[in-house]
Each structure stands twice: as C-alpha cells, then as structure tokens.
Amino acid sequence: AQSVAQPEDQVNVAEGNPLTVKCTYSVSGNPYLFWYVQYPNRGLQFLLKYITGDNLVKGSYGFEAEFNKSQTSFHLKKPSALVSDSALYFCAVRDPNTNAGKSTFGDGTTLTVKP
C-alpha cells in the first residue's frame, strides 16, 4: 500500500522569505512523487515530479523539491515566497510497480504568504 503524510496543515511565511512544505511517503518500491497546487475555486495544477535521476527537481513558478530516499521525503521549497503563492498544496505518490496510475494524495498544506 502507498501513503503520503503532510505533517503541517498550515504554513505561514513572509513575502521574500524561503518556504518549505513538507511531505513524507511510504511505498513498496521506488516511488513516483508529485506536487500539485490548488488555488481557491480552481482545479489542481501540476507543479513538479520526481520519477528518476537527479534528486533535486525544479518545477513551475520557481518551486523545487528534493527527493531523499533515506528519509522517504519529498519536501517542496522556494527560495523567495510571493503573496501569489498562497494556496493549498498536495503531495502525491504513485507506485510504478502497479502500473495502475493510481495516485495517493496527502491531506494538503495551506500556504499563506503575508506581505
């Protein structure tokens, strides 16, 4: 079985400061990992993914994430937060061995960036 944990319901940062949104996962083999963002009253949008290769992946809007196999983590980061980054962020994991394409989502973290 696969699972994802986002330990923080809420993250608050000041504009211009770095931000981190945490994610840990559990899957039987090597995982596929994803971050999605959901703005109010809108659908989910893809930010970035880790499939294989370099542990540091870069995505949309200046976000990046680092895959850490030993800590089973995939934290989302951005060097300098913007007020427009305020949204709900979801981490998701997929087990490639099943080939089913099913994703398991974390509970989400609400990011608030204050001016």
Add this chain to the structure above:
Amino acid sequence: SAVISQKPSRDICQRGTSLTIQCQVDSQVTMMFWYRQQPGQSLTLIATANQGSEATYESGFVIDKFPISRPNLTFSTLTVSNMSPEDSSIYLCSVVPRGQGGGPNTEAFFGQGTRLTVV
C-alpha cells in the same frame, strides 16, 4: 498533456435523486480516475474507470452508489445515486496519460470539478 472538460461545474440537488457528471478529454487516455474532495481537504479516490470493462472501486465505494461508464478512451461519466446530504462534495475527474516507455510516469491532469450540494 491533456485538457479535461467536466460538467456540470456545480449543482444543487434534492436528496434521493441522482446526478450524472461528465468528463471529456481532448486525447485518448487509458487511465481515468474519479475523486471526491471535501472543500479544503484531500482527494479520495472513488474508482478507476476502465474502457471496455467494469470500473474498479476503492474500499468504501460501491457500484450501486457510484455507477461509472467509460464508453471510449476520451469520455466517462460518474453518477451519484440516491443522494443524501453526506454526498455534498466536489467530484473530480482525472487522467494520467502514458509517459515514456508506456508507464504511468506522467503527472495527472484534472477537470475543474463538480461542486455538488444535496439538500
């Protein structure tokens, strides 16, 4: 990539009635999924819609309550049957296009969701 048109975008329904939600994709995809999301909360997978066969339901979801059709590789419907206020939620259609090597190594694409309120 994939562009998904989902409708209706919202509806208010009487308890005991049924609502059918449609999901149209602009390209052929094998893997299509239906999720439920309470506002501001996580996504819960209802079922995987398979073309040409019965849908595969997750624990806690049954075909009688959430019948699904998948007549071709670009279209699916989810029906919420005999609705009660507990069914009030956002329902999302999602697809995962095949990536390099044919595996599920691409990101998921989502419809805009159907916000259902049962009164």
